[in-house]
Structure formats: structure tokens, C-alpha cells
Amino acid sequence: MGRAGHPPRHGRYRLSRAAFADHLRARLGPAAAAPPALLHRLAARNTPPYAAALAPPDAAAVAEALELCAQEGWPVRPAGAGTWLEPRGEPGESGESGDPGGPGEDDTPVLISTMRLNRIVEHEPADLVVGVEAGVSTGALAAQLTRHGQWLPLDPPAAEPATIGAVVAQGSAGPLRAGHGTPRDLALGVRIATGDGRLVHFGGRVVKNVAGYDGVRLTVGSGGTLGVITEVYLRVRGAPRDDRTIVVGLGAGAGAAARGADLALEIRDQVGCDALELVSPAVAAALGLGASWTLVARLAGGEAAVQEGVDRLKWVAERASRTVGGAVSEVGAEPWSRLALLESDAGVAVRLTGRPTSLVEGLGPVAELAEGPEGGWLCAAHAADGVIRVWRPESAPLERATARLPIPAIGGWTARSDRLPVHLEVPRVRRREGVRELTRKIRAVFDPRGILAAGGGQ
Amino acid sequence: MVTDRVSTSGAPIATHAGEPLPPPVLDALAAAVGAGAIVTSPGSLLVYESDGLTAYRSRPRAVLLPQETGQVAACVRILADAGIPFVARGAGTGLSGGALALAGTVVISLARMDRILEVDAGNRRARVQPGVVNVELSAAVAGSGLYYAPDPSSQTVCTIGGNVAENAGGPHCLKYGTTTNHIVGLTVVLTDGSVVELDSGAADGGLDLLGLFVGSEGTFGIATEIAVRLLPIPEAVETLLALFDDVDDASRAVSALIAHGLLPAALEMVDREAIRAVEAGAYAAGLPTDVAGALVIEFDGTPAAVRADSDQAEEICRRLGARDVQRATDEAERQRLWYARKKAFGAMGRLAPDILVQDAVVPRSRLPDTMREIYAIAARHGIRMCNMFHAGDGNLHPTLVFDRRDADLVRRVDLASKEMMQACVRAGGTITGEHGVGYDKRDYMEMIFSDDEMALMCDLRRAFDPRGLANPAKVLPVRICREWVGPATRRVTDGTA
Secondary structure, eight states, X not given: OOOOOOOOOXXXXXXXXXXXXXXXXXXXXXXXXXXXXXXXXXXXXXXXXXXXXXXXXSHHXXXXXXXXXXXXXXXXXXXXXXXXXXXXXXXXXXXXXXXXXXXXXXXXXXXXXXXXXXXXXXXXXXXXXXXXXXXXBHHHHHHHHHHXXXXXXXXXXXXXXXXXXXXXXXXXXXXXXHHHOOHHHHEEEEEEEXXXXXXXXXXXXXXXXXXXXXXXXXXXXXXXXXXXXXXXXXXXXXXXXXXXXXXXXXXXXXXXXXXXXXHHHHHHHHTOOSEEEEEOHXXXXXXXXXXXXXXXXXXXESHXXXXXXXXXXXXXXXXXXXXXXXXXXXXXXXXXXXXXXXXXXXXXXXXXXXXXXXXXXXXXXXXXXXXXXXXXXXXXXXXXXXXXEEEEETTSOOOGGGOEEOOOOOTTOEEEESSSOOEEOSOOOOOOXXXXXXXXXXHHHHOTTOTTTTTTOO | OOOOOBOTTOOOOOOOOOOOOOHHHHHHHHHHHOGGXXXXXXXXXXXXXXXXXXXXXXXXXXXEOOOSHHHHHHHHHHHHHHTOOXXXXXXXXXXXXXXXXXXXXXXEEOTTOOOEEXXXXXXXXXXXXXXXXXXXXXHHHGGGTEEOOOOOTTTTTOBHHHHHHHTOOOTTHHHHOOGGGGEEEEEEEOTTSOEEEEOOSTTTTOXXXXXXXXXXXXXXXXXXXXXXXXXXXXXXXXXXXXXXXXXXXXXXXXXXXXXXXXXXXXXXXXXXXXXXXHHTSTTOOOOOTTOSEEEEEEEEESHXXXXXXXXXXXXXXXXXXXXXXXXXXXXXHHHHHHHHHHTHHXXXXXXOSEEXXXXXXXXXXXXXXXXXXXXXXXXXXXXXXXXXXXXXXXXXXXXXXXXTTOHHHHHHHHHHHHHHHHHXXXXXXXXXXXXXXXXXXXXXXXXTOXXXXXXXXXXXXXXXXXXXXXXXXXXXXXXTSTTOOSOOOOBOOSSOO
């Protein structure tokens, strides 16, 4: 696969939008057309218009699609099953645009979905490694692993039919990051179609590998700005023989949130949980845990280890409860899947990252927002990792023009938008010039025409 | 001066005496780091002729010994202005020739940058200079109940900076991951002397430049401050030694332990040759020398969990043919069980004057057949070999013992090494799991990467180092990344260095 040539610059296309869509269809054939299920989902989620929607049948076809777009300089939006694409915010404008467009008239992207790349490439259970095409859904992967008594300890805020490729591309992790890390820690190898249609791999199917530069970590979390991930190898684990959840209700108000933050650190130091979440009253209520700031801890593994951890956690929590109030109880595993669903439904989502020991400071204004009069804001924190998420469900949207996270700057905390970009009053890291320049150069290595600049939803 | 002899890579051979640095450059460097931090005398430069892979030797033009980031940046800027390539060096324990100073290059030694700058126990973080010795970091934070997990075999000597460059591993990486899983931030001097802060990009949606930099073997720049993640010291540790009469059985036990879902902190294998070498030396642990292989299995965590996992591991080993399974009852006993693994490398010195430690990885289920193939390769070439390796990771270290004065034996060692790499790649593995590509394995990269892929990596390298000044001619075959125009370094085969 050769590199792209030197077509006209971005925004000055040789072909109209409609003609380019026809060109893609002619070159890639009907097998690469987006299936109705994807088109329906895009329409239902009211995603922004696209010049064409493709779902190529294999990695080579993904690469060819990218090469064709690069030759024309047409922007591309990578996608999995389309569940994470941001909604447009205005009804009735999703779908393939009928506007013929023309040179210099629009940047409507070509959407390239990996949902047809849905094969398990390799799973040798004795290796505790699985290789999958990027379009395999998180549910299908979980089912494959469960059949062999294994699991992927990764619980991103994603619901069926979200794909594993999208999870890896976004570097998305959920509460289990406390005990098992993020996709950065679990991905062993990737194959990626670059922005100019080269198909390259990094890493492999073994658990240790330092041959060549670490393109795996570079690709994980790159949000589709380097290419389209077509295949991933992941480290998996034996399924836990025991899996228990302890909750500690802490009451309402900023004081309760602060108590939760302090207790979370104590639990982290004394127990070591697979997941340790501090959720706001509204989230706790949605999880069926009562309307209170609540610590939710998960311990999963061998029976002896889990029992030992549960006993210790209860001892720590009950001792704390005697001094600050609160109720300790054990519940089933349902809160974890409910939390993932709740977050997957976010229309606006912001993530704040700081030090675990300053969680109290980070939570202060967030707690006020979560319990404030405006309503609709939900909040949860990976308490042991210093990550706070604030989000609104799609059913409680903000107008794009006025979208604003109404909390003041929190010193030492970094903010990023995970969904619809919002105006952030909290400070964002200003990447130094050197890093910006390196990032620009690296993106140019993978995507010389800059057709992936918009990425896959970032 | 070394006599030129053989190139196993097919690269042209040349001799280079190493021109002294021009006086204006020396003056500028002296102003930057002080005259006492510059080594130029031939006798002193001998120390820097090779790293842990002594098969290759090359004398640098000079060695610089900066003490802080500003000095490193100044040195790099001066060298860049003069167009002089450089190579960063930690303790020089690397095993792939990564710190080899090819002719014409200047070594920037980070040995004097050995301060622990900050320990944040509450957040389980520390910030260190690159010259901090691996094990000394753990010792420094032990009072807070914390330690630094990556533990390469050379951890009493090797530095955190070198570990970052190589993405070093170690026995306990099975459970805790390699260096890259424990680095959370870097201050890096780029090849134009500018300074950048790299992170994983997770907090603000940027690219993971941190992950890309770790393991780049000094070809992207020089890490001058390193933020690391610390872990709580495990409450309980239990170590087992399982003795087998058949290496195949031991290999199968490794696969079975992993497949069973057990996650030991370490799962190491030593074979008969290694045990015999240890038992003949000062660290004899009283192990039977007639066993074919032994597994060192270690669990850590809470007491009940460790006990339960150890019981299961013992049962599995016995079921798969272990002649005996010993369990340490105290720390002294634990150290004794580890001797066979940890002291094996040093004990090899009794067998022959030279050692080549290979490094490759296979899927864990392929251990039994790959081990058989590796033994067959060594036998076919008439090479004495020991094996002590990270079996739980599938990370093999066939250790070939030889005498460099025997040119034919050196040739056979090279051939056998290559065939072993090919065998591991055929099994679905890779050419290095923790030692890096360095100088030694550049030409093996073609076994696992296409020209397109290597060209992309070369472009990544140019994004950091457009002039090819940082550790040139390493990692990628020279035919792919053509930044190196100097003479190739010869392989020492006659001991006249």
C-alpha cells in the first residue's frame, strides 16, 4: 500500500461531496457500505452529517478507504459501533448529506466504522491473551472469555454494542482501573490502518515485548487521530472465583463527599480494592444504593483473598462510621453494570484528574454542582486514582452554544471533555510548545494529509 | 585500539580511533558542566567502551558527567551545534549494546544525577534523577511502606534512567508489569537541547508520548527527571521451589499455573546446567544437581490469599511431575530458594570466559516445544548453554557460554542466537522482552516488522531527532534509518581489546 499522492489541500477538493461518495462506493464496492443497523443508530443518536458512511469488511479495505480519502484530502471520522459519536444537538440533521457540496464548501467527514471487523482472531486460553478485530463488541468479547473461565478486567462506560476497538482508541476505563489499570496496561499489540492507508502493527501477542518503539501505548487513547485500529491483542485474567461489593453510605452535602474522599484513601491503604468509587447522591440513587454520597468497593479474586479483603474493608469502614456516621452493607454486583450504563448515556462528560490526596479539594465544587439547584449533573470519582467524572445524560442536554461546566478553577486538577465539548472554567493543561510540536510531527507521521485531525470523537 | 575481525550483521567493518573533540567544543562543555565532569583520557575512556554486552567495544570521544537537567540540556545543545552525536548512559548494565558509543559519539553519563528529588508517599509517587540505582529507590521509600516494583536482575547496580530507556523488566514483572507501567512522567532533554515534560496524555486527551518514550533506547532524547509510581510492600510473601526431572514437565507446569488463573508475583525457571553452576560456587543452596529443571514460584499479597495460591501451585506442580516442592519458612530460606535463579548468571563465569544472554519471548503455551527447539539448536552447534528465565512471562534467556578467542565458536554462537530468535518468532513471539534491540538485534527487527513498519518507526524517531544525533545506529537496521554515516563497530572476537 503506497502513500497518498499530493492531491489538493484540505477544503479544496477535486470532487463534490456526492461525487466523492460515489467514488468511494465504486472503488470499495457494496461490501463496504454501512449496514442499516449502523445507519439507524447514527440517525437515532442524531450524529452530525457525514459525506459517506462505510463499514469495510476487513482491515485491508479499511486501509484502502483511508488511502482513497487521503488522496482526496477528505476528512475521516473513525468509529466503532457509533455509540460514542457525539450528538449534533439539533434534531433531524443526521445522516448522509444530500447537499452536493463542492470544492472548498464543507468538511463533512467520511465515517469509517470497524463494526464489520468482528472476528475473534486468536484465543489460546493457556496464554491468557486474546486477539480480536476492532469491531468485536465488548459483550461478545466478554462472552468468549467467560466460556473459558476468563475475563478482561476493564469496565469502560460503554454499553452494547460498543466495540473493543473504540474502547482502546479512547483509552477508556471504568472503576476496575483501580486494581487492573486502563487499556494502556492491558493492550499488548495493535494493528492500525494509518491516515494514508498503511497497515502496520505494533507489539504482538506476547506479554513482554520491547522490540521497536512502543506504538501500542501511542495508539491506545489516541482517539482515532493516528489511524483506525483494526485489531487488538489484550492481556486477560482468570475470572475471579469470588466477586463482592461493599457500600458505605455517607449522607449528603459537601462534608459527606469529603468524608468519603478521606475514607477512600484509608481503604486504599489498608485493603487494596479492584474498584473503589465515590458516587454522588443522584448516582447512588440511580444505582439503587440510596440518595447519599456513597463509597462503592469491589473485591474480586480467589475466595480467601476476597474474604480477607471484605473483612478488613468492613472493619475500616465500620470504625470510620462510628466516628463520622454512615452505613456499611454488602450488595450484589448490579451497581457496576448500572454505573457503566449510566455513564455511557452521557451527553456531556468532563473528566478531572488530580492527586488522590487532593480529592477533597477537587470534589468540593463538583459536589456543590452535583447537589445544586440546576439539577441533571451526575458525579463519580475513581477515588483511589484521583479521577472525577462529571456528566449529564443525553436526556438532560445543554445547548452547545452555552455548554459550560459551572464550577470554578480547582488548583492542581486537569480537565478534559470526554463528550460534547464544553467551555471549561476549570484549568486545562496548556501543553508546552515542545510537546505540541512533537504531537504535530507524530500525527503527521501517521496521517500526512491531516484527514484524521478531528479524531474519533475527541 | 581493537583489531577488526568479524561482523555478524554483514555491515561494513572499519576501524575508528575516535578523534578528540575540537577545543572550542571542549571549552564550551567545560563551561557547561565544569572541567572535572569531562573525561577524555584514553585510559579513563576504556571504562565506557562497552555496556553489559561486552562482545562489542567502541571508545567514545569523550564522556560528560552532568548533574542536573540544565547541564544535560547545555551539553546536548553544544554537541548538536557541532553536529556531534551522543549516547546517554546509566550504569552500563544493558545487554543489547544500547549504550555502546559508536565511533565519533560522546557519552553523556547520568551516573552523577543520582538524587531522589521528591517522595510523595500519600500519592505513592516519587520523582528521581535518572542515575538513581533501582534498588536504592526501594530502600529509600521502604520506611513509608512502599517500593518500586520493576526489578531487573541487575537492580543492585542498574539505574532508573537506564530502566526507562530499555523498558526494563525483571522477575516480578509477571504480576506488576514492566518499567513502562510504573513511570508516570518524564522531564526530557530533546536533541536540540530543549526541555519538555512528557505524560501519558490521559488527563487532557493528548497523545501518550510518555509511553512512546519509555523503551526508546536513548534515540528520542535523554530523560533527566523521572516520576515513578510506588506500590505498597506486600504484607505476605511465600516462595516455592519445584524440582522436576524433565524440563518438559516444568514447562508444562508453567503453562498450567497460568492457565489455572494463578498470578504469581514471579514464576522463574532454571535448568540443570544453571543449577550445577550455582551449586559449584559460593552460593550453593543445597539443591540436587541431578534435576532437569526447577521452578521458583513466588506469591505475594495478603496472608490468606498467598497461602491459598501457594497450596494450589504446589498441587499443580506435583500433579505435573514435580519430584519435590520446597516452601520457604522464613526469609533466609526464601533467599536460599532464590539463589538458583539469582546467582546463576554470576556462576556462569565458572564455565567459560564469555557469556551471551539472549532474550526472546514466546506465548506461554508454546514454552514446552520452544524449549525443546532451543536445546536442539544449542546441541546442533555444539554450544554449552544454561537457561534461567522468566517462565511465567514466556521470556526466555538462553545463556550461551563461550570463549571469544575461538573464532569458530563465536560464529556458531551467532548462528545459534539467530536460529533461537527465529524459533521464538515462529512460535508467535518476539526478539526481545526486556533487554532491548540496541546494537545487537537491529538486524533481527526484520523478523517481526515489515519495511513499512520500520520506516514508520524511523519517521517517529525523526520527529524527536531530525538530525539523528541521539544514539545513532541503534534499534533499527541502518538500511532503514540511514542517519548513521560513521563506520560500523566491529565485534570483538580475539580478546585484544
